[in-house]
Amino acid sequence: MTAAARPGTAALFGIGGALLVVVAAQLVGQFQLAGRAWPPLTDVLAYVTTPAGSGLLLRNGLVTLTAAAQGLLLGVVVAVFGAALALVVPMLRPGFERFAAILNAFPTIALAPLLITTAGREDTPMVIAALSVGFVMFVTMTSGFANVPAAHSDVLTVLGSSRVQRLVRLELPRAVPSFFDGLTLSAPAAILGATIGEWFGAPKGLGLLLVSAMQNYQMPLLWSAALVATALSLAAYIVFVQFQRIAVRRFG
Amino acid sequence: MSTSTIRTAQAEVDRPAARPGAAVTIRGAEKVFSLGRGRTLQALAEVDLEIAEGEFVAIIGPSGCGKSTVLRLAAGLDTPTNGAIEVFGDDPHRLAKQHRLGVAFQEHALLPWASVRANIALPFQVAGRRVDKARVDELIQLVGLVGFEDARPKQLSGGMRQRASIARALALSPDLLLLDEPFGALDAVTRRRMNAELARIWGEEKITTILVTHDVDEALILADRVVVMTGRPGRIRKIAKVDFPRPRGFETTRSPEFHDLVDELTALLDQVEGVDD
Numbered sequence: 001m002t003a004a005a006r007p008g009t010a011a012l013f014g015i016g017g018a019l020l021v022v023v024a025a026q027l028v029g030q031f032q033l034a035g036r037a038w039p040p041l042t043d044v045l046a047y048v049t050t051p052a053g054s055g056l057l058l059r060n061g062l063v064t065l066t067a068a069a070q071g072l073l074l075g076v077v078v079a080v081f082g083a084a085l086a087l088v089v090p091m092l093r094p095g096f097e098r099f100a101a102i103l104n105a106f107p108t109i110a111l112a113p114l115l116i117t118t119a120g121r122e123d124t125p126m127v128i129a130a131l132s133v134g135f136v137m138f139v140t141m142t143s144g145f146a147n148v149p150a151a152h153s154d155v156l157t158v159l160g161s162s163r164v165q166r167l168v169r170l171e172l173p174r175a176v177p178s179f180f181d182g183l184t185l186s187a188p189a190a191i192l193g194a195t196i197g198e199w200f201g202a203p204k205g206l207g208l209l210l211v212s213a214m215q216n217y218q219m220p221l222l223w224s225a226a227l228v229a230t231a232l233s234l235a236a237y238i239v240f241v242q243f244q245r246i247a248v249r250r251f252g
Numbered sequence: 253m254s255t256s257t258i259r260t261a262q263a264e265v266d267r268p269a270a271r272p273g274a275a276v277t278i279r280g281a282e283k284v285f286s287l288g289r290g291r292t293l294q295a296l297a298e299v300d301l302e303i304a305e306g307e308f309v310a311i312i313g314p315s316g317c318g319k320s321t322v323l324r325l326a327a328g329l330d331t332p333t334n335g336a337i338e339v340f341g342d343d344p345h346r347l348a349k350q351h352r353l354g355v356a357f358q359e360h361a362l363l364p365w366a367s368v369r370a371n372i373a374l375p376f377q378v379a380g381r382r383v384d385k386a387r388v389d390e391l392i393q394l395v396g397l398v399g400f401e402d403a404r405p406k407q408l409s410g411g412m413r414q415r416a417s418i419a420r421a422l423a424l425s426p427d428l429l430l431l432d433e434p435f436g437a438l439d440a441v442t443r444r445r446m447n448a449e450l451a452r453i454w455g456e457e458k459i460t461t462i463l464v465t466h467d468v469d470e471a472l473i474l475a476d477r478v479v480v481m482t483g484r485p486g487r488i489r490k491i492a493k494v495d496f497p498r499p500r501g502f503e504t505t506r507s508p509e510f511h512d513l514v515d516e517l518t519a520l521l522d523q524v525e526g527v528d529d
Binding site for chain 1: 328348353355357361363366377379
């Protein structure tokens, strides 16, 4: 934790670590240490910068991003609503918790064929993204709601609060930092979920690019699609970390 | 108790809905907390106390003597293990449900995300009433927080937070006001001012009030009766009637009678603490 104590040092370590990974990836590719399937990073970047490559990645990246965003929204809405309902109606809580745990224990790979027949090829990425998000959000919101200080709870009790007022005036605002905690974890999960969902026959998206590049042995395309997915995931994480900081300052 | 009967009559004129007679009746109340693994802690033993409507009662005692437990029983936040407690002839939490209870807690318990104004407006919102802006402004002025309306609790000093918390407790003009060492965190000057303010508010609204404090002077400036409690388990050692005329200004606090009573109660507290140790 000494590194965290000095932000300058921590940032330096971070940049240094990232640089090491990049250089290592380049060298492994350059000397073909991992075979032909691992191209040098410069080849991947060269492909990304070609007009055809960048156009293809942009089009499909946007599709994945859209599916992930829709899935994130759906998962968040369902999970927050479910967690709030389990709080207000305690009878529902054990059932909801078990249902969420079971849903989470199901491998998405196993669910995907089922979803393709029910939700359809186009919507499967969104649904898998929503499923990946739902569990995390449900757990963080449940713990956020449970984290209400006794003194605040007493205040609402002596004011004669109804259950709904307690939720609106105390538990929801109190859970705002947890909500953004959940989002920082969920946003990358949504990108990953959407990408996996696209493997199973989606008409467009980064997942489709990955599968077809793999089957046609287009290594630069495969790696650049992975690179874009990673970049999206990281960007989503960074954006939501900023929101989370604001939320902690405002509601903490 | 002739003074308190007159006061009760006045209160009836002001609030016809309230019942005459006792506001708070505590009969043989015991409170035993379970500490787990079969161990228990007896906080209160056989407390009997009757508080008339419109009366101001201060409870003093050594720390950990169950003063706050008495308050929590009256607020309906805890139930006695044995014995009974009635507030306005009914179950204590009924009063809260009717939005007729005001409590200022020892730790201010303001909502950290809400401004001073929003915290004081909270009781209106919780009660489902339209926020009376004039009343909120009046309370802000009363507790001396003008200029800090939009500040959030963490931007305020401890004393300011406590004052905001008292304003919140007063917001709905409650029938019963419970104050748990609300001035403990204040400096001597602010404390005296808050005591005077509280005496003034009480003089105007005659709210039945229970004040838990460890400051004998404060208890004598404010209360009609002072209840002295012993150390754990809490029992009532003495109930002293305070007859000084109101308002109790410097003439009162400088009088030999006042000092005698302060000395007497302080001696009693010292004794009680000695027993506790």
